Amino acid sequence: MIRLDGKQTSVALKNEIAEEVAKRKEQGLKQPHLAAILVGNNGASETYVANKVKACKEVGFKSSLIRYETSVSEEELLSRIDKINQDQDIDGLIVQLPLPDHISEEKVTERINPNKDVDGFHPQNMGRLALGSPCYVSATPHGIMELISRYNIETSGKKCVVIGRSNIVGRPMSILMSQKGIDATVTLCHSRTVGLKEICLEADIIIAALGKAEFLKADMVKEGATIIDVGITRVPSDKTKSGWKLLGDVDFENVAPKCSFITPVPGGVGPMTIASLLYNTLMSAKNEIYK
Numbered sequence: 001m002i003r004l005d006g007k008q009t010s011v012a013l014k015n016e017i018a019e020e021v022a023k024r025k026e027q028g029l030k031q032p033h034l035a036a037i038l039v040g041n042n043g044a045s046e047t048y049v050a051n052k053v054k055a056c057k058e059v060g061f062k063s064s065l066i067r068y069e070t071s072v073s074e075e076e077l078l079s080r081i082d083k084i085n086q087d088q089d090i091d092g093l094i095v096q097l098p099l100p101d102h103i104s105e106e107k108v109t110e111r112i113n114p115n116k117d118v119d120g121f122h123p124q125n126m127g128r129l130a131l132g133s134p135c136y137v138s139a140t141p142h143g144i145m146e147l148i149s150r151y152n153i154e155t156s157g158k159k160c161v162v163i164g165r166s167n168i169v170g171r172p173m174s175i176l177m178s179q180k181g182i183d184a185t186v187t188l189c190h191s192r193t194v195g196l197k198e199i200c201l202e203a204d205i206i207i208a209a210l211g212k213a214e215f216l217k218a219d220m221v222k223e224g225a226t227i228i229d230v231g232i233t234r235v236p237s238d239k240t241k242s243g244w245k246l247l248g249d250v251d252f253e254n255v256a257p258k259c260s261f262i263t264p265v266p267g268g269v270g271p272m273t274i275a276s277l278l279y280n281t282l283m284s285a286k287n288e289i290y291k
């Protein structure tokens with residue numbers, strides 16, 4: 001069993017990015033600049049955004065964190081997005097999800113200039129993804145593809161089961177795994193799937209992205225499978241310093257011994273998500289996607 005070390009791989013990817021940023025600086029080009037909007041004070045969102053800002057510093061990016069109270073109006077948020085869209089210095093903009101109920105995530109996502117949509121959530125980027133055209137690939141799916149490629153995991157002709165059909169992970173993952181060059185045969189499963197266990201038992205690669213702690217059990221996994229765990233659930237624990245423990249969507253302890261490759265939580269997909277966001281922001285600064 002080989003652990004897919006997202007921590008270490010994200011450091012490698014960040015080093016490559018930092019090198020390129022340094023080179024661009026020598027050429028007199030400006031620093032890539034990522035802006036993040038955070039609404040309210042959801043604990044998990046705070047951690048993720050703080051990690052993103054820290055990662056920007058590590059690679060030599062400029063970052064701007066824009067905070068709003070939960071009570072901010074949709075109109076005010078949208079007009080701030082308009083302003084950032086116009087700002088020549090800002091290459092990438094993300095609005096951290098989830099948003100409060102009175103703000104439409106759809107409207108917010110659609111308002112971001114697709115050229116700056118380094119989250120890859122805009123319909124233009126999602127549509128291009130489906131068509132196989134150049135686009136910003138959302139950070140978690142992009143990070144997973146990087147892990148698969150850097151560990152030389154075979155995908156061609158393999159049976160891949162994706163569990164969860166969210167717009168930000170499951171759906172784009174199913175598209176990426178089936179695209180030309182990757183060539184897996186994909187089954188996208190969700191809460192109405194009948195016979196999930198039998199479907200999983202056939203899989204060479206399982207991507208668990210349904211958001212239920214320790215959902216995927218050892219009796220659902222074929223010997224030698226590759227398991228990618230996208231879940232991250234916080235549960236109270238008196239054994240950790242923070243008072244919290246992080247659980248993935250996979251029952252790691254029992255599943256790991258059966259696998260050829262498996263991602264841990266934490267230290268798997270999470271750090272790769274952050275590195276991929278930086279990668280997309282560098283692409284934007286270089287105008288590599290929309291020339």
Ligand SMILES: Nc1nc(=O)c2c([nH]1)NC[C@@H]1CN(c3ccc(C(=O)N[C@@H](CCC(=O)O)C(=O)O)cc3)C=[N+]21
Binds near residue numbers: 051098268269
């Ligand atoms: N507009 C938007 N873009 C996102 O990319 C986005 C989002 N909204 N909303 C929430 C999800 C979740 N997400 C994570 C990022 C980093 C870790 C991460 O760094 N995880 C660490 C642990 C961090 C911890 O201590 O919680 C790890 O797995 O090792 C996890 C999850 C980005 N998301």
